[in-house]
Amino acid sequence: MSYLLGLFLLIAFALWIKSIDIGSSWQGAGLVNFSLGFVLLAAYMSAQILRIAKIPMISAYIFAGIVAGPYVSGFLTFSMVGQLRLIDDLALSFIALMAGGELHLRSLRKRGFAIGLNIFMITLAVFGLVFAFVVFMGGQFSLMKYLSSTQIMALGILLGVVAVARSPSSAIAIISECRASGPFTETVLGVTIVMDVLIIIFFTLALTVTRIILTDSGIVNQQAFIILFVELATSLLIGAVIGKGISFYIDRAGYDLPLFLLLTGFGITKASLWLGHFMEDRFDIYLHLEPLLICMSAGFTVQNFSKKGSEFMENLDRGALPVYVLFFSLAGASLNLEALRVCWPLALSLVGVRAVGIFIGTWLAGTITKDPPINNRTAWMAYLTQAGVAIGLAQLAQRQLPEIGTYLSTVVLAVISVNQIVGPITFKAALHKVGEAEKR
Amino acid sequence: MKIFFGLLIIIFLAFSGYHLTFRRFRLPLFARLFYLTGTEFLFLGLLLGPQFLNILDRETNKGLEPLSALLLGWIGMLFGFQFEIAKLRRFPFEFLGAAFMEGLITFGWILFGIYGVLSAFSNMPEHIKIVLSVTLAAVGASTGQTGLALLSPNTVARSPGVIKLLTYISSIDGLIALPIFGMVFLFCPQFFKTFSWVGQLKWGLSASLGLVLLYILFLTRHRKEKELILVVIGMAVLTSGTASVLHFSPLLINFFVGFCLVNLSSEKERIFDILISVEKPAYLLLLVFLGVNWRLDSPWILLMGAGYCLCRLLGKFFGGFAITRLNPEMNHYPPQLGFGLLDMGGLSLAILLDFQQGFPGHITGNAVSVVLTAVICNNFINFCFLDRLLKKGE
Numbered sequence: 001m002s003y004l005l006g007l008f009l010l011i012a013f014a015l016w017i018k019s020i021d022i023g024s025s026w027q028g029a030g031l032v033n034f035s036l037g038f039v040l041l042a043a044y045m046s047a048q049i050l051r052i053a054k055i056p057m058i059s060a061y062i063f064a065g066i067v068a069g070p071y072v073s074g075f076l077t078f079s080m081v082g083q084l085r086l087i088d089d090l091a092l093s094f095i096a097l098m099a100g101g102e103l104h105l106r107s108l109r110k111r112g113f114a115i116g117l118n119i120f121m122i123t124l125a126v127f128g129l130v131f132a133f134v135v136f137m138g139g140q141f142s143l144m145k146y147l148s149s150t151q152i153m154a155l156g157i158l159l160g161v162v163a164v165a166r167s168p169s170s171a172i173a174i175i176s177e178c179r180a181s182g183p184f185t186e187t188v189l190g191v192t193i194v195m196d197v198l199i200i201i202f203f204t205l206a207l208t209v210t211r212i213i214l215t216d217s218g219i220v221n222q223q224a225f226i227i228l229f230v231e232l233a234t235s236l237l238i239g240a241v242i243g244k245g246i247s248f249y250i251d252r253a254g255y256d257l258p259l260f261l262l263l264t265g266f267g268i269t270k271a272s273l274w275l276g277h278f279m280e281d282r283f284d285i286y287l288h289l290e291p292l293l294i295c296m297s298a299g300f301t302v303q304n305f306s307k308k309g310s311e312f313m314e315n316l317d318r319g320a321l322p323v324y325v326l327f328f329s330l331a332g333a334s335l336n337l338e339a340l341r342v343c344w345p346l347a348l349s350l351v352g353v354r355a356v357g358i359f360i361g362t363w364l365a366g367t368i369t370k371d372p373p374i375n376n377r378t379a380w381m382a383y384l385t386q387a388g389v390a391i392g393l394a395q396l397a398q399r400q401l402p403e404i405g406t407y408l409s410t411v412v413l414a415v416i417s418v419n420q421i422v423g424p425i426t427f428k429a430a431l432h433k434v435g436e437a438e439k440r
Numbered sequence: 441m442k443i444f445f446g447l448l449i450i451i452f453l454a455f456s457g458y459h460l461t462f463r464r465f466r467l468p469l470f471a472r473l474f475y476l477t478g479t480e481f482l483f484l485g486l487l488l489g490p491q492f493l494n495i496l497d498r499e500t501n502k503g504l505e506p507l508s509a510l511l512l513g514w515i516g517m518l519f520g521f522q523f524e525i526a527k528l529r530r531f532p533f534e535f536l537g538a539a540f541m542e543g544l545i546t547f548g549w550i551l552f553g554i555y556g557v558l559s560a561f562s563n564m565p566e567h568i569k570i571v572l573s574v575t576l577a578a579v580g581a582s583t584g585q586t587g588l589a590l591l592s593p594n595t596v597a598r599s600p601g602v603i604k605l606l607t608y609i610s611s612i613d614g615l616i617a618l619p620i621f622g623m624v625f626l627f628c629p630q631f632f633k634t635f636s637w638v639g640q641l642k643w644g645l646s647a648s649l650g651l652v653l654l655y656i657l658f659l660t661r662h663r664k665e666k667e668l669i670l671v672v673i674g675m676a677v678l679t680s681g682t683a684s685v686l687h688f689s690p691l692l693i694n695f696f697v698g699f700c701l702v703n704l705s706s707e708k709e710r711i712f713d714i715l716i717s718v719e720k721p722a723y724l725l726l727l728v729f730l731g732v733n734w735r736l737d738s739p740w741i742l743l744m745g746a747g748y749c750l751c752r753l754l755g756k757f758f759g760g761f762a763i764t765r766l767n768p769e770m771n772h773y774p775p776q777l778g779f780g781l782l783d784m785g786g787l788s789l790a791i792l793l794d795f796q797q798g799f800p801g802h803i804t805g806n807a808v809s810v811v812l813t814a815v816i817c818n819n820f821i822n823f824c825f826l827d828r829l830l831k832k833g834e
Contacts, residue, residue, distance in 0.1 A: 006657040013650040017685055026797055029505035030684020037678025041658075044670055321666040322673050 007045040014038045014075060032083050035076055039068055040322065043329040056428040058173045058328045062420060065332020076333045084330055091327035093265030095169040096292045098316045099193055100239075100299025101309065102172060107186045114183075114369045115190035119198065122191070122361035122383065123164050129357040130350065131160035141346040143407060154210040155404050155411075161206040162394060162412050163354045165199045166192045167387035167423070168296075173324050174385075174427045176317070182436035184375050188382045188427075197232065197293060203393050204228050210401060227286070235272075235290045239297020240305075242268065246298060247306030257315035268294045331387060335420065339413035347414035351422070354415070358383045374434055381430035385423025386416045479819050481724045482812060485731020508729055508797060509690050513680030514722050515790040516691040518715050519618070520698020522611050524708070534769050535608045541766075542759035542781065543581050543613035547620070549755035551577035554748075564803065571624045572807055575795045578621035579811055580752040582614035584785015587822045591830075599830045602773060606780040614787045621791055622692035625798055643686050651679055651697065659705050668707065672714050684797075691794045723786040729793055735809045745813025749821075752814065756781050779825035784815050 014034075022028050047060035068075045076084075108115070134156035138144040144152060171192045175185055204225065246264060250257060269291040279287040303309040340347060359380035366376030394405075394412035401408075431437040490497055528536065555573040558564065564572075588607055596603055658671045676694065683693040698715075702708045735741065760778025764770045796808050 002657055002660070006654065009650070009653055009657065013654065016646070016650070017682060020685055022685070024687075026505065026800070027685050027687065030509060030681045030690075032681070033509050033677055034681025034685055037674050037676075037681055040670065040674035041654075041678065044667075044674070318666065319669065322670045325670060 003045045003048045007042060007049065010038065010042055010045065014042075018075065032080055035068075035080055036084060036326075039065065039076065039329045039333070040325055042068065043325045047325075054428075056174055056424040057177050058170060058324060059421065059424045061325050061328035062332035062335075062424075065329035066335055066337070067332075068329070069333030069335070071335075071337040081330065081333050088327060088330050089269050090265070091323045091330075092169065093269040093291060093295050094261070094316070094319070094323045095172055095327065096295030097261060097265050097299040098176075098313075098320065099168045099172050099189075100243075100296035100301075101303045101313045101316060102175070102189055103193060103296075103300050103303065104186075105304040107183075108190055111183060111186050111190060114187050114365065114371070115194060117368060118187060118191045118362060118365040118379075119195055121365040122195075122358055123198075123202070125361035125364070126163050126354055126357035127160040129353050129360075130163040131156040133349070133353045134159050137349070138346075141343070141349075143343045143346055143410065147404070147407065150213055151404050154213050154401070155408055157206050157210050157213075158203075158394075158401075158404075158408050159350065159411060161199070161202050162390050162408075163350070163357070163415075164195065164202065165386055165390040165393065166195050166383060167385040167390075167420070168192050168196050168292075169327065170385040170387060170420070170424055171382075171427070173328065174424055174431070176320060176324075178428060178431045178437040179440040180431045180436045181439040182434070183371075184379070184382075184434045185431065185436050188379070191383070193296060196296075199393070200232070200290065201228060207401075214401065214403065231288055231290065232293065235293040236297045238289065239268075239294040240301045242294065243298035243301025243305070246312065247302050247308045250302075250308040250311055251306075254311075257311070261312075261316060261319075264298070265295050268298070331420065335417045336413040337417060339410045340417045343411055343414050346411060347418060350411065350415050351418045354419075355380060355384060372434075378430045378433045381426035381433075384419050384426050386419040390416055479727075479816060481727035482731040482734065482815070485728040486734045486736075487731075488728070489732035489734070491735070491737075505797065508793060509680045509684050510677055511722055511725060511729070512690040512790055512794050512797070513676045513683075513694040514715065514718070515726070515786055516694030517676060517698035517701075518719060519614065519691075519787055519790075520695040520700075521702045521708075521712050521715065523615070523699050524702045526703075528612075531608055532769075534767060535605060536612075537767070538605070538763040538770060539609040539613045540616060541763050542609055542756075542778070543616040545759035545762055546613075546752070546755035546778075547577045547581035547617050549758055550580040550751055553751045553755075567627045568803060571627045571799065572803065574620060574624045575791065576748065576807065576811065578614075578617035579784070579788045579791050580748070580755060581617040582785065582787040582791065583610035583756075583781045584783035584788065585610050586785060587783040587826050588780075591826075595830055602777070602780070602830065605773060606777070610781055610783065610785070613781070618692055618695055618787070618791070621794075622689045624795075625687055625689050644688065647682050647686055647688075648696075651675075651682065651693075652700070654678075655697070655701070655705075659701070659707050659711075662707070665710070668710055669714055672711055687798070689794050689798065691790050719786075723789070726786065726789045726793055730789060730796070730808060730812060733796060733805055733808055734812045735805055736813075741806065741809045742813055744810045746817060748810055749814040749817040752818070753779075753782060753821075753825075774829060776829055779829045782818055782822040782825055784818050789815070 017031070017034055020027075022031055043061040043064035046064040047057040050060040050063070051057065065076075067073055070076060070078050070081065134144075135153055138147070138152045138156065144155070147155065171189060174180075175189065242264065246261070249260060272289040272291040272294065276286075276288050279285045299312075302312045362379035362383065363376050366379055371379075390412055394409040428437075487493055551573050554576050555569060558569045558572065562569070585607065588603060588610065591603065655675065658675065663671065675697075679694055679697055680690040683690040701711055705711065756778035757776060758778065760781065761775050764773045764775050764777050792808055792811055796804055
């Protein structure tokens with residue numbers, strides 16, 4: 001009751017503040033600050049209220065973000081969401097550090113076969129089904145009516161690959177909220193994180209093939225693949241070095257670790273971006289180090305190659321709640337509901353097809369590895385959530401293939417909007433069903 | 441991009457520097473004075489600012505305004521936490537009176553001194569003279585504790601009574617200056633045209649009521665530490681934002697919030713732990729933010745900085761003299777007690793940053809530069825005067 005009252009009061013207060021004329025830049029900055037505080041508190045209270053209905057907290061944060069965002073109430077405008085991007089990046093690198101730290105080498109070795117098989121099966125089934133659906137049924141939807149068959153095929157390949165992408169941040173948040181532990185959780189986490197690396201390779205491959213299909217004159221660019229592998233390897237290596245640095249800091253100093261880790265994660269993200277721009281501007285070399293991979297690798301190194309793993313995770317966990325609340329509520333505010341409105345029949349169909357593909361993939365993998373039947377029946381529910389990586393890939397395709405990029409990005413944004421809302425709920429339910437929730 | 445990098449560099453350096461300066465290193469005396477007071481962060485800000493590297497250029501600074509507002513809110517709340525009535529009562533009542541009187545005398549001395557100089561030598565509009573005089577007086581009247589914190593245990597053991605009084609005064613003497621400074625926001629150019637006491641009072645009361653109700657709702661039940669961190673950060677950001685939107689001082693509003701929390705909330709100790717955990721990094725960040733706008737392009741600034749420092753020194757001396765000589769119960773304290781109160785701490789700098797944010801402009805830039813020059817002078821003379829005072833007080 002107190003949460004409901006608090007939320008009501010907070011909204012009334014926010015509406016009142018919003019009605020004030022903004023005259024100076026200082027007041028403008030104040031309004032952004034106010035909005036940040038409002039979203040943080042409103043999302044937290046919404047989560048406490050929706051907890052009664054057993055809805056995961058991150059779904060509530062996302063929901064609060066959607067309501068506060070530019071498409072519903074307009075409390076957070078597009079420009080505010082843009083200005084708060086800094087916070088978003090900060091939170092994401094923090095979550096990536098956590099994701100790496102959650103991976104234990106011992107359990108990875110133990111579940112290595114299951115993880116590999118799940119990745120293979122899910123990729124095959126999801127890609128195959130989504131591709132087939134778009135190619136054979138795409139023309140039935142108004143959005144794709146005017147595309148040529150070649151363009152529909154190219155779109156099918158890209159949508160098929162993007163459909164394979166998952167959201168490590170959501171997975172970590174749900175696992176952390178449910179305090180889940182066990183072989184099912186380890187497999188889901190392993191698949192999600194490894195997939196996050198592989199998807200970049202798959203996407204580069206798909207982009208090359210698509211370009212060949214669309215232009216009829218393309219050739220497979222081997223150099224692009226070499227650069228990609230160099231980038232991934234360098235990212236992993238830099239992450240390992242930073243991980244060693246973090247464990248050294250914990251060992252020698254160890255003060256104010258949550259803040260130190262937050263800044264490290266943020267530094268990695270921004271330095272990677274800067275290096276990319278710098279190399280392109282000065283040397284005309286396109287080098288894109290993957291900040292999330294660096295952070296994950298750093299977290300993984302601290303957890304598995306130092307004695308400070310538990311201290312590291314404890315400190316990350318201490319500051320995790322504000323980070324999750326901000327990240328997911330801003331993610332909610334950034335969801336493109338306009339795209340969903342434009343192509344909801346196609347988006348819902350793709351969500352369904354993707355879910356079927358995930359079910360087939362996980363069921364086959366589970367059957368081969370002889371996992372308990374309940375796990376095999378439930379596993380698909382853990383892989384629905386999608387977020388940042390998929391959006392990033394769609395935007396990349398939009399820049400590189402303008403003839404179909406807009407269609408791709410609209411459909412992907414719409415599909416993600418649905419998966420981001422439904423995914424956390426099904427994942428939480430899956431963890432409870434297999435009996436791995438509240439095991440830590 | 442520059443926004444991100446600017447933010448990253450300053451936070452990282454402030455944070456790492458905090459550990460270098462406050463935790464481990466033992467340096468030679470001069471270097472210690474420089475490092476232990478955080479002076480290097482002023483120079484770091486200067487280096488990153490438009491005059492040198494221009495990493496923190498005008499645009500970047502604008503982008504970082506929300507962060508500086510949050511910083512002000514955090515420091516304001518921490519200052520409010522100094523005023524726990526139950527703890528203040530444990531000290532003799534004369535201490536409280538002495539702190540108020542010292543703060544008031546120093547404030548008045550600097551206020552009239554600056555206003556007199558501005559009236560004699562400058563033709564700026566009257567309301568700007570008032571704003572400048574009040575701000576510089578408020579900055580000067582507040583005292584920091586770095587010098588006292590750095591005294592050796594032997595020195596502390598030699599004059600425990602004097603040090604106890606100095607510590608007490610320096611922790612609360614900003615109480616007079618801060619609310620008066622908060623009033624200068626009523627002179628802000630945007631508000632000056634359409635200012636109405638009734639309207640401003642109405643806004644202020646409505647906002648306060650809303651914030652108080654929210655705090656009550658949030659802090660009535662015991663929360664896990666993670667949730668409490670979230671609530672404290674959220675409320676600090678929200679309160680700072682509200683203050684900025686309504687053109688009040690975030691520092692002052694958060695001071696009131698801190699004061700209410702420490703006296704009314706059952707969670708006060710847990711909240712204080714959260715706030716204090718980033719106190720030093722916040723202080724060093726303040727120095728960097730101020731250093732960015734430090735201008736040393738005119739010798740007049742150095743001269744005026746020295747003049748302001750001298751004016752403040754005299755104000756502190758008169759304040760200290762008055763409290764030890766007018767009150768018979770304080771007669772046993774040395775008359776030059778004010779020489780132990782020269783340190784300019786976090787509150788002084790926060791007031792300066794608040795002023796810089798609320799009243800951007802050329803005059804503000806010059807005023808900030810003058811005060812920052814005085815801060816450097818103060819950091820160096822503070823130790824000599826404190827040392828002399830404690831030797832005489834033995």
